[in-house]
Amino acid sequence: MEFSKDLSAGYLVNHMARLFEKGLAARIRPLGLTPGTFPALLELWEGDGLTQKDLVERLDIEQATMANTLARMERDGLVRRERDNNDGRVQRIRLTDRAKGLRDAAIEAAMSVNNETMAGLSMEEQHQLVELMQKVIYRDQTSATLA
Amino acid sequence: MEFSKDLSAGYLVNHMARLFEKGLAARIRPLGLTPGTFPALLELWEGDGLTQKDLVERLDIEQATMANTLARMERDGLVRRERDNNDGRVQRIRLTDRAKGLRDAAIEAAMSVNNETMAGLSMEEQHQLVELMQKVIYRDQTSATLA
DNA sequence: TATAGTTGTATAGCCTGCTATGCAAGTGCT
DNA sequence: AGCACTTGCATAGCAGGCTATACAACTATA
Numbered sequence: 001m002e003f004s005k006d007l008s009a010g011y012l013v014n015h016m017a018r019l020f021e022k023g024l025a026a027r028i029r030p031l032g033l034t035p036g037t038f039p040a041l042l043e044l045w046e047g048d049g050l051t052q053k054d055l056v057e058r059l060d061i062e063q064a065t066m067a068n069t070l071a072r073m074e075r076d077g078l079v080r081r082e083r084d085n086n087d088g089r090v091q092r093i094r095l096t097d098r099a100k101g102l103r104d105a106a107i108e109a110a111m112s113v114n115n116e117t118m119a120g121l122s123m124e125e126q127h128q129l130v131e132l133m134q135k136v137i138y139r140d141q142t143s144a145t146l147a
Numbered sequence: 148m149e150f151s152k153d154l155s156a157g158y159l160v161n162h163m164a165r166l167f168e169k170g171l172a173a174r175i176r177p178l179g180l181t182p183g184t185f186p187a188l189l190e191l192w193e194g195d196g197l198t199q200k201d202l203v204e205r206l207d208i209e210q211a212t213m214a215n216t217l218a219r220m221e222r223d224g225l226v227r228r229e230r231d232n233n234d235g236r237v238q239r240i241r242l243t244d245r246a247k248g249l250r251d252a253a254i255e256a257a258m259s260v261n262n263e264t265m266a267g268l269s270m271e272e273q274h275q276l277v278e279l280m281q282k283v284i285y286r287d288q289t290s291a292t293l294a
Numbered sequence: 295t296a297t298a299g300t301t302g303t304a305t306a307g308c309c310t311g312c313t314a315t316g317c318a319a320g321t322g323c324t
Numbered sequence: 325a326g327c328a329c330t331t332g333c334a335t336a337g338c339a340g341g342c343t344a345t346a347c348a349a350c351t352a353t354a
Binding site for chain 2: 001003005006007008009010011012013014015016017018019020021023024038039042060103104107108110111113114117118119120121125126128129130132133134135136137138139
């Protein structure tokens with residue numbers, strides 16, 4: 001059976017994800033951030049006070065993973081978790097001032113990692129790559145929802 | 148500053164990698180395999196008796212990561228590590244009969260995960276995606292080598 | 295031939311992902 | 325009111341990635 005890792009999308013996407021993550025880690029370390037917190041921060045910068053469940057749904061991450069990530073973020077002074085008044089189960093996630101202040105520098109870092117890691121591609125190709133990945137992810141989520 | 152996770156290659160590649168890994172994990176669990184062992188197995192199926200260093204170079208994985216992965220593989224009866232006669236530092240990695248026997252089923256599983264996860268793309272698009280990812284990875288490795 | 299440097303692995307400690315499970319708080323039905 | 329069910333979150337335990345560090349085995353050179 002002929003099978004080459006360099007032709008396998010699964011292998012390549014793992015390899016490529018490691019490149020991006022390593023690059024991002026290096027760039028945001030000076031800010032006191034790690035890559036895993038980034039998606040949650042993006043959502044919270046858009047709208048503070050989301051619940052853990054909101055984040056889980058928007059980021060397509062398992063609930064247990066999000067709980068752990070939020071615990072690290074709280075430990076590192078990025079968020080506070082406040083009990084909701086109407087529903088005692090719910091934790092509202094609030095950004096600290098420190099986290100609010102990191103937004104611009106963090107987004108700047110992410111953009112430059114994207115640019116540098118994809119520097120071998122033309123703008124046209126970068127756009128294509130993003131569109132193809134969106135297509136894979138989006139159709140997978142809808143089919144999962146149908147199941 | 149405008150920044151959307153759904154337009155960020157870094158975010159998308161992480162998300163997409165999780166989809167592939169989760170799919171592969173489900174399919175190879177019945178074989179007693181986990182996704183992390185897959186790249187090493189692919190190399191060893193091609194040529195048994197590689198050293199840890201060979202694998203590290205071919206897979207672009209950190210040495211410590213490979214050492215851990217090989218330790219799990221040994222624990223699970225997939226490989227044995229034998230001291231090299233010419234060089235006492237070197238460990239030659241040998242597949243067990245069990246690991247040799249899993250090859251066809253494992254590759255079959257990987258192929259169907261690739262197909263299913265990318266089912267929303269045309270053959271043309273799948274090919275494009277693979278090529279674009281190769282381009283990102285390959286140019287990054289060469290530039291890293293130059294540095 | 296000592297000794298200084300290099301090389302191949304291992305280990306410690308962390309982050310980020312997962313599944314499985316537990317539990318307290320809310321909801322709804324009788 | 326009491327009960328079963330649902331829902332939101334936490335915890336345990338593991339895989340697989342990383343950096344930093346240690347160490348034994350080789351190499352080369354004074």
